[in-house]
Amino acid sequence: AGLAAIEAGDALPPFIEPGSAEAERLHHVVERLSRQQSSAPFAPPQAPPLKLSYSAITEYQKCPRCYYLKYVLGYDEPKTQELAVGDIVHRSIDAFLKEAAEAEENQSSAPDLRRLIAISDDQIRRTTPRTGVIEPAIVEQIRAQLRHYLESFHDNAQLFRAEGKVSFNYLCGDITHTITAKVDRIDQTPDGHWRIADYKTGKAYKHFLEPKADDLQMGIYIMALPWLIDPAGAAEGDTTIPAGAAEYWLLGSRQRGSIRFEELKLDKVRKAIDTVIHGMLAGEWPQGKDCRGHCVGLWDE
Numbered sequence: 001a002g003l004a005a006i007e008a009g010d011a012l013p014p015f016i017e018p019g020s021a022e023a024e025r026l027h028h029v030v031e032r033l034s035r036q037q038s039s040a041p042f043a044p045p046q047a048p049p050l051k052l053s054y055s056a057i058t059e060y061q062k063c064p065r066c067y068y069l070k071y072v073l074g075y076d077e078p079k080t081q082e083l084a085v086g087d088i089v090h091r092s093i094d095a096f097l098k099e100a101a102e103a104e105e106n107q108s109s110a111p112d113l114r115r116l117i118a119i120s121d122d123q124i125r126r127t128t129p130r131t132g133v134i135e136p137a138i139v140e141q142i143r144a145q146l147r148h149y150l151e152s153f154h155d156n157a158q159l160f161r162a163e164g165k166v167s168f169n170y171l172c173g174d175i176t177h178t179i180t181a182k183v184d185r186i187d188q189t190p191d192g193h194w195r196i197a198d199y200k201t202g203k204a205y206k207h208f209l210e211p212k213a214d215d216l217q218m219g220i221y222i223m224a225l226p227w228l229i230d231p232a233g234a235a236e237g238d239t240t241i242p243a244g245a246a247e248y249w250l251l252g253s254r255q256r257g258s259i260r261f262e263e264l265k266l267d268k269v270r271k272a273i274d275t276v277i278h279g280m281l282a283g284e285w286p287q288g289k290d291c292r293g294h295c296v297g298l299w300d301e
Contacts, residue, residue, distance in 0.1 A: 043068055045283030050177040054220045060276045063288030065295035077294050081138050084127050086201045089145050089251065090184065092120040093199065097162040116146050145201055145251040152254040158187040164228040172277045181224035194244030196221050201251055208248040211259040218246040219269030222261050
């Protein structure tokens with residue numbers, strides 16, 4: 001049974017337990033569908049201008065149907081403890097960096113590893129209502145990654161901004177869309193160059209260790225960089241990409257993958273983004289070859 005069948009009053013898919021939180025979320029999606037005009041197709045094209053992000057774009061690349069369920073209908077995947085690791089680690093480092101900056105400004109003692117672990121414990125407690133009690137092995141994984149961060153990557157002296165989030169205009173054809181970028185960390189090095197860092201808490205994949213010239217995530221981030229460094233100048237049209245490098249920090253293995261800004265082929269990055277935009281505006285929602293299964297059983301053929 002797919003969403004259309006559920007809307008018609010048929011049974012839930014067999015893999016969703018009646019009365020569960022998953023069933024409740026699914027019915028909220030069905031309510032949204034029922035508010036559409038009866039003559040409208042189940043999954044119509046999106047209307048421009050679009051509001052995009054790296055996560056949304058890459059989700060469409062993997063599976064347009066999963067993208068539609070998550071970003072258009074609001075039906076996200078269940079939050080697992082494994083997925084929560086990245087969120088907890090990111091939030092913990094961000095809070096730690098803010099405390100470190102405040103300590104430097106107040107000329108007080110800088111937070112240490114014990115404080116970083118305490119921050120993460122608080123973040124774990126905040127996450128528990130959504131995921132259930134975090135298993136001890138997951139807690140230890142989080143703590144190990146935070147130790148690796150502090151021992152191998154932390155350098156507050158060069159920090160320009162932690163967790164920079166900005167939205168910028170993106171022109172595709174004759175329509176201006178919006179892309180929102182959320183960068184984990186921006187540093188200004190002693191030589192005046194810039195560094196973008198993105199924390200990775202999963203496996204040390206080759207595409208993180210050796211970023212390619214068409215790396216979509218870092219391409220979007222360096223397009224956003226002028227807006228993060230000088231918003232007023234960028235708004236007036238100065239979106240020149242400065243000198244610097246983009247790095248993936250692999251917290252599990254203590255490794256880095258780096259690529260200089262000038263090595264990134266932004267024309268290829270833009271071509272990939274444009275292809276996604278065209279598909280969304282045309283209402284192209286096939287099941288993707290890299291589908292993780294989120295749409296299976298919910299999308300009527």
